[in-house]
Amino acid sequence: MAFQVEDYLREDKLPHIWCAGCGHGITVRALVEALAGLQIDPTSVVVTTGIGCFGKADDYLNTHCFHGTHGRALAFATGIKVVKPELTVFALMGDGDSVTIGGNHLIHAARRNVDITAIVANNQNYGMTGGQLSATTPEGSRTTTSVYGTAEPEMDLCSLVAAAGASFVARGTVYHVTQLQKIIQDAIQHKGFSFVEVVTMCPTYFGRYNWNQTLIERMNWLKENAVSKARYDKLPPEKKESAFMIGKLVEKDTEDFNTKYQRILQKAQNQG
Amino acid sequence: MSNDYQVIFSGEGGQGLVLAGTILAEAAAIFEGKYATQTVDYGIASRGGFAMSEVKISDEEIxxxxxxxxxxxxxLTEDAFNRFEKEAGKSVIIFDSDAFSPALEGDNIKGCPFTTTLRRLAEEYGNKARINVLAIGAVLGLKxxxxxxxxxxxxxxxxxxxxADINMKVLQAGIEMTRS
Amino acid sequence: MSSELIKFGQGNEACAEGAFKAGARFYAGYPITPSSEIAEIASRRLPQLGGIYLQMEDELGSMAAIIGASASGVKSFTATSGPGFSLMQENLGVAIIGEVPCVVIDVQRSGPSTGLATKPAQADIMQARWGTHGDHAIVVLYPSTVQECFDLTVEAFNIAEMLRSPVILLTDEVVGHMREKFIIRDQVKVIDRKKPTGPVEKYLPYQPDEDGIPPMAAFGDKYRMRITSSTHGPDGFTNSNPVNARQMIERLYKKIMDRADEITYIKEYMVDDADILIVACGYTARVAKAAVKQLRNEGIKAGLFHPLTIWPFPEKQLKKAALDAEKILVPEMNLGQLVYEVERILKEKEVFGLHKSNGQPLFVREIVDKVKEVAK
Structure with missing residues (x-):
């Protein structure tokens, strides 16, 4: 094979800074395995990131990188992809970046259907800055800014993005690694906006305040509660409380923004 | 300064007053090689509310x-007239005598039947007859x-x-309203 | 000059045409009065030129998208007004620290907040300078005629490309909406950013040449490009070493301030024997020029110093122009912004302000009256 996994990594920047038990390293591994599997030239890949633990992911990638402000990765990625459609463009975000501060960009990216692959590492809190409340923190959970448990319900990322019109929506976990890698490959190959939520974990903050479980137990929790759509639909209601669907939730053929824009260019140039 | 002209088109949003000013100034600037500026003052809505357009034409750079x-x-509206009432004496004020009757009278205050003239033109040309072109004509009828x-x-x-033919006819009708 | 290049149009239109002439092929924006004509023209003209127009969800996204497009090698711009300009401040900082050239047009309107959306002001003079947080220098150009809107927009792109920095083109509602004859010049000087030339594996995105400006690769080039909003070393990786931080912050500042003369444009009118010097920019400079003429007719020796580059403020040039003037008057459509800069530069002079903040431009007679009042 022409490109090896190592070709996508800045091995000189390893080991990474993430905590023991954090799933971000697993997610980055799945990403580079997916890229190697597809044999995409690293110099044709642009990774945009924002602020947060997962916003550090670009430090370990030997691709083009754009490390920007909190919540704006998708907006930077949009500008990149529309002028350079030949590049493979990613937005790697945490739950804070993607939907808490950057929710407006997320729903419009889903609607606009620019061919970007968004990968959201959802660890249910702001890990980098000390475990504060996020829009994906489950209701009642304790964080350093919801010390009595939060009164706010959490956002379901995949449902939000699907409702906004995304043509590819999938969820994986850091336990189901082989599936995650396949999902990311399919997301890259999907023409149009692709959204991948990766359910991961933050033992250092969210876990410490809420789990009452060891890391191994939490991995088992992921294994048991993440189920396919077919299995989820058959679960009794009491089981549905903690269970969630993984796999591809939406996949439909649509024309991406750039394809449609080509026709606009034609029209303008014929009229002009 | 004898070749400098300053014109205001005023009324309400939607009457095409910005366009009236633009057309007049563009005619001078592009087709007569003069200097011309056009500025606007308008409200936040596309329709209604006071609106005006100011034109300056000169042989020299402005x-x-x-x-x-x-x-x-x-x-073209009473509100617009009242705003410029104090200019009477210095400026010639042309108003729509079909729309309102100002208390103020004088040689330099000229009532013209804008609304009825426009209605008559509309019977022939439909909505292509516009009050803004009539307004330009009313100015050109004086000078x-x-x-x-x-x-x-x-x-x-x-x-x-x-x-252009229709607009020239509307313009002519405007000229006739004020030409003595 | 062929006749089709002469147009009668608005300042906003001339800005858009200037951008296209400078080579801009990407616009992302969020419509806002009184700048929307620029978005409308960009949406019509860019596809004709093979470029892309994108209406974003807000000004945060607009600024981000033009930075992304420019980092991909396509000259990019946006246009807005006060409320949107405030939202753009966040990512304007990214363009500064990430050294991504782009042009932001701010057509000033009366504020604060929603204020008077269709009425002019000059109250973003300080926002343009200091709106984004952190230590930085920035270039702000401010035209006063429709022709200058065209010419200075071209220049804004050239400066942005030359300095690897965002440039703000500040106008106001009067300049943006006024119509005048202007020429879409056929031949303009167009500057493009410096590209890397050395070995691919040795390229460092923030390693400056001797001129203090790093060559810029584009996404998709064989050179690995890293753009970052974090304080970084020459390699584009986060670096918290205080020596490095100081070097980076100072280089970004100096690459602009050291070239102030190169990017300074001013106009002067009857300054040589002026007893009272008026300092004004944008539409107010035109009102001031008419006032100077009237004052001269009445035997009062007034003059006008009119900066077109307002940041970095043309300090040396103002000192020279004001050498023999006894008094200085700074008229502006705000409650006092530019006047503080003039006071700072001309400490030994008597500096007066004339401030109007009611949604109306200053009038000739107001400047004439104020000059007479302070001349006593």
Whole structure:
């Protein structure tokens, strides 16, 4: 094979800074395995990131990188992809970046259907800055800014993005690694906006305040509660409380923004 | 300064007053090789509310588009008229005598039947007859500050040859309203 | 000059045409009065030129998208007004620290907040300078005629490309909406950013040449490009070493300030024997020029110093122009912004302000009256 996994990594920047038990390293591994599997030239890949633990992911990638402000990765990625459609463009975000501060960009990216692959590492809190409340923190959970448990319900990322019109929506976990890698490959190959939520974990903050479980137990929790759509639909209601669907939730053929824009260019140039 | 002209078109949003000013100034600037500026003052909505357009035409480069003692003021609404009432004496004010009857009278205050003239033109030309072109005509009837040839050219450029004919007829009707 | 290049149009239109002439092929924006004509024209003209127009969800996204497009090698711009300009400040900082050239047009309107959306002001003079947080220098150009809107927009792109920095083109509602004859010049000087030339594996995105400006690769080039909003070393990786931080912050500042003369444009009118010097920019400079003429007719020796580059403020040039003037008047459509800069530069002079903040431009007679009042 022409490109090896190592070709996508800045091995000189390893080991990474993430905590023991954090799933971000697993997610980055799945990403580079997916890229190697597809044999995409690293110099044709642009990774945009924002602020947060997962916003550090670009430090370990030997691709083009754009490390920007909190919540704006998708907006930077949009500008990149529309002028350079030949590049493979990613937005790697945490739950804070993607939907808490950057929710407006997320729903419009889903609607606009620019061919970007968004990968959201959802660890249910702001890990980098000390475990504060996020829009994906489950209701009642304790964080350093919801010390009595939060009164706010959490956002379901995949449902939000699907409702906004995304043509590819999938969820994986850091336990189901082989599936995650396949999902990311399919997301890259999907023409149009692709959204991948990766359910991961933050033992250092969210876990410490809420789990009452060891890391191994939490991995088992992921294994048991993440189920396919077919299995989820058959679960009794009491089981549905903690269970969630993984796999591809939406996949439909649509024309991406750039394809449609080509026709606009034609029209303008014929009229002009 | 004898070849400097300053004109205000005022009324309400939707009457095409910005366009009136633009057309007149463009005719002078592009088709007569003069200097011209056009500025606007309008509210937040596309329709209704006070709106005006100011035009300055000169043989020399214009330092500042601000009008000092305008020569002609077209006021198509009573609100617009009242705003410029104090200019009477210095400027010629042309108003729509079908729409309102101002208390103020004088040689320099000229009532013209804008609404009825427009209605008559509309029977023939439909909605292509516009009050803003009538307003330009009303000014040109008093003084041909821009030649009719330049007006025809500016109509042709902006509205096409066919519509230029109609606009010239509307312009002529405006000229006749004020020409003594 | 062929006749089709002469147009009668608005300042906003001339800005858009200037951008296209400078080579801009990407616009992302969020419509806002009184700048929307620029978006409308960009949406019509860019596809004709093979470029892309994108209406974003807000000004945060607009600024981000033009930075992304420019980092991909396509000259990019946006246009807005006060409320949107405030939202753009966040990512304007990214363009500064990330050294991504782009042009932001701010057509000033009366504020604060929603204020008077269709009425002019000059109240973003300080926002343009200091709106984004952190230590930085920035270039702000401010035209006063429709022709200058065209010419200075071209220049804004050239400066942005030359300095690897965002440039703000500040106008106001009067300049943006006024119509005048202007020429879409056929031949303009167009500057493009410096590209890397050395070995691919040795390229460092923030390693400056001797001129203090790093060559810029584009996404998709064989050179690996890293753009970052974090304080970084030459390699584009986060670096918290205080020596490095100081070097980076100072280089970004100096690459602009050291070239102030190169990017300074001013106009002067009857300054040589002026007893009272008026300092004004944008539409107010035109009102001031008419006032100077009237004052001269009345025997009062007034003059006008009119900066077109307002940041970095042309300090040396103002000192020279004001050498023999006894008094200085700074008229502006705000409650006092530019006047503080003039006071700072001309400490030994008597500096007066004339401030109007009611949604109306200053009038010639107001400047004439104020000059007479302070001349006593």
């Amino acid at each position: 330092d500042c588009p601000e009008l000092i003692e305008p020569d002609y003021i077209v006021a 041909e500050i821009v030649s009719l040839q330049a007006m025809r050219k500016v109509f042709e450029k902006n509205f096409g040859a066919k519509n």
